[in-house]
Amino acid sequence: MNATLAIAGATFGEAIRKRILMVILLAALVIILISPAFEPFAGRGQRTLILSFGFGIIQLAGTFIAIIMCTGLIPTEIERRTIYTILSKPVQRWNFVVGKYLGAVSTLAFVYVMMGMVFMIVSRISLGEFDPKIAQGLIMFFFQSSLLAAVTLFFSTFVSPLVNYFLSGGVFLMGNLMSSFLETIQRNPEVTPLTRIPIQILTVILPNFANFNIQNPIINPEQVLTDEFAYLVQTVLYAIVYIVLLLVASVLVFNQREM
Amino acid sequence: MSEYAIKINNLTKRYSGLWSQQPVDAVKNLNLEVHRGEIFGFLGPNGAGKTTTIKVLLGIIYPTSGEAYVLGRPAGDPQNHYKISYLPENPYFYDYMTGREILHFYARLFGIPEPERSRRVDALLDRVGLSRAANQPLRTYSKGMLQRIGLAQCLINDPELLILDEPTAGLDPIAHIDIRDLILELRSQGKTLFISSHQLSDVEIVCDRVAILNKGELVRMGKLEDLLSGGHVEMIAEKVPETVLEPIRQLGGRPSLHDGRLIVEQPDDGSIDRVIDLVRAHGGHIISVKPYRRTLEDLFVETIQGGRR
Ligand SMILES: Nc1ncnc2c1ncn2[C@@H]1O[C@H](COP(=O)(O)OP(=O)(O)OP(=O)(O)O)[C@@H](O)[C@H]1O
Numbered sequence: 001m002n003a004t005l006a007i008a009g010a011t012f013g014e015a016i017r018k019r020i021l022m023v024i025l026l027a028a029l030v031i032i033l034i035s036p037a038f039e040p041f042a043g044r045g046q047r048t049l050i051l052s053f054g055f056g057i058i059q060l061a062g063t064f065i066a067i068i069m070c071t072g073l074i075p076t077e078i079e080r081r082t083i084y085t086i087l088s089k090p091v092q093r094w095n096f097v098v099g100k101y102l103g104a105v106s107t108l109a110f111v112y113v114m115m116g117m118v119f120m121i122v123s124r125i126s127l128g129e130f131d132p133k134i135a136q137g138l139i140m141f142f143f144q145s146s147l148l149a150a151v152t153l154f155f156s157t158f159v160s161p162l163v164n165y166f167l168s169g170g171v172f173l174m175g176n177l178m179s180s181f182l183e184t185i186q187r188n189p190e191v192t193p194l195t196r197i198p199i200q201i202l203t204v205i206l207p208n209f210a211n212f213n214i215q216n217p218i219i220n221p222e223q224v225l226t227d228e229f230a231y232l233v234q235t236v237l238y239a240i241v242y243i244v245l246l247l248v249a250s251v252l253v254f255n256q257r258e259m
Numbered sequence: 260m261s262e263y264a265i266k267i268n269n270l271t272k273r274y275s276g277l278w279s280q281q282p283v284d285a286v287k288n289l290n291l292e293v294h295r296g297e298i299f300g301f302l303g304p305n306g307a308g309k310t311t312t313i314k315v316l317l318g319i320i321y322p323t324s325g326e327a328y329v330l331g332r333p334a335g336d337p338q339n340h341y342k343i344s345y346l347p348e349n350p351y352f353y354d355y356m357t358g359r360e361i362l363h364f365y366a367r368l369f370g371i372p373e374p375e376r377s378r379r380v381d382a383l384l385d386r387v388g389l390s391r392a393a394n395q396p397l398r399t400y401s402k403g404m405l406q407r408i409g410l411a412q413c414l415i416n417d418p419e420l421l422i423l424d425e426p427t428a429g430l431d432p433i434a435h436i437d438i439r440d441l442i443l444e445l446r447s448q449g450k451t452l453f454i455s456s457h458q459l460s461d462v463e464i465v466c467d468r469v470a471i472l473n474k475g476e477l478v479r480m481g482k483l484e485d486l487l488s489g490g491h492v493e494m495i496a497e498k499v500p501e502t503v504l505e506p507i508r509q510l511g512g513r514p515s516l517h518d519g520r521l522i523v524e525q526p527d528d529g530s531i532d533r534v535i536d537l538v539r540a541h542g543g544h545i546i547s548v549k550p551y552r553r554t555l556e557d558l559f560v561e562t563i564q565g566g567r568r
């Protein structure tokens with residue numbers, strides 16, 4: 001455990017010094033800070049503007065940071081040969097993979113805390129109220145990014161970073177759209193089972209990223225989530241189970257890997 | 260406890276080429292034993308398969324066939340890694356960390372707890388002469404300083420076996436001597452050292468045994484004295500008549516005579532005494548007698564060129 005945590009710590013230390021990640025974080029923070037300045041354009045009302053703007057930026061930044069950080073997590077270690085001194089210590093490959101992932105998730109936590117704090121301060125000041133649901137939305141996004149990070153890490157054990165950008169980006173988009181696509185198809189009687197079943201299978205296999213997008217009911221309080229608490233717990237559990245499965249798969253692939 | 264620090268049986272490692280590339284046998288049917296407590300030189304030109312063999316020993320890559328044992332356990336067994344350490348060629352470390360932080364990092368990989376960890380790190384920084392630079396980030400370190408940090412991380416677990424891949428590559432002569440002294444000091448503490456190199460001057464002095472690898476195949480292995488024996492002695496004499504030539508040839512020498520000046524290349528087997536007697540008995544006048552020991556460099560060049568023929 002000590003070794004895993006040491007690797008996680010080193011990964012975090014390196015990630016928060018990575019310029020591209022910090023530029024994205026900084027840009028997101030600046031945009032959230034200046035979002036109240038767009039008030040004059042707010043047709044649908046100030047609340048909608050500030051909240052949807054903030055949620056959108058945070059999700060975008062979290063997504064990019066997760067993918068950019070995790071594509072390089074393992075390939076960079078191999079390329080510059082830091083992995084050799086690590087694996088020649090009493091560190092098993094699963095320690096390494098899990099340590100890298102925990103480091104990535106700590107980085108995401110740091111990024112979300114920074115963005116979340118600024119977002120909540122901005123909305124408190126400009127809306128005059130503090131809505132604890134904002135925190136719920138951010139937590140869901142954090143789990144969404146953490147799941148995406150696990151997807152990217154998994155791909156990084158066997159594809160190059162460039163390919164990984166497209167693969168992870170593709171899985172993220174599909175995972176966001178598949179469930180509503182499937183609903184549409186199921187409502188359409190003309191779709192044959194031959195088309196429907198593969199899509200159904202794909203929807204089950206791909207991580208369902210749409211579950212985490214709970215910003216709409218927060219932005220528009222008239223939409224109500226039924227049994228909200230159960231839904232949140234269920235979604236978080238879904239993320240954790242899926243992440244564990246991806247980590248197990250990553251370790252299995254990485255164990256076979258030659259460097 | 261196994262008597263061997265390293266035992267390699269019939270090891271072959273094939274890199275299956277990607278796409279159009281041919282598969283490469285980086286190591287072919289290698290058999291090797293390294294005894295505990297010795298300094299073993301693992302020599303060969305670029306691309307000979309030295310690093311590949313080392314990676315197999317560490318479990319970073321897997322053998323295509325054959326097997327390797329380290330400290331009596333199969334290569335890659337996690338238990339081994341408490342007792343061995345490795346310095347890669349041209350090591351690179353997380354360069355945002357300071358010298359002290361990186362050593363703490365490696366110590367944590369062994370689960371060494373505080374305050375023991377700090378004690379060891381400080382002692383090692385002192386030992387490799389980096390105490391003053393300990394709080395500078397590694398990206399400000401010179402190549403020699405990085406190599407010393409590399410050696411320090413090798414010693415953090417007080418290992419029984421050290422595997423050093425090109426430990427002196429790219430270092431200046433003074434740094435060479437420092438590293439050589441450290442290697443000797445480690446041997447006197449009873450540690451086993453497995454040192455890969457394609458440079459010879461440093462290794463020559465310290466290795467007990469060497470193996471020479473070329474194109475993945477072992478071409479020579481043995482005690483240094485044995486491999487280096489068979490040098491020659493050169494004698495120069497004047498006023499020598501032609502009648503000595505034949506007896507010298509019979510003693511195994513290679514004489515050449517011009518205008519009474521004789522140059523003899525005699526094997527280094529004591530027969531030079533008889534040659535001197537002969538020359539003097541024929542009225543010759545000895546100018547010089549000079550031994551030429553074979554160097555490891557010579558052996559290396561002979562062996563590799565022999566292998567290429
Ligand atoms: N990952 C790899 N994939 C394919 N071929 C490889 C790989 N690593 C090494 N090789 C090939 O295996 C052979 C042996 O390489 P190796 O690195 O073991 O040599 P070396 O003796 O350490 O050489 P050097 O003195 O240059 O470090 C070379 O022909 C090299 O091209």
Ligand SMILES: [Mg+2]
Binds near residue numbers: 310311
């Ligand atoms: Mg090498």
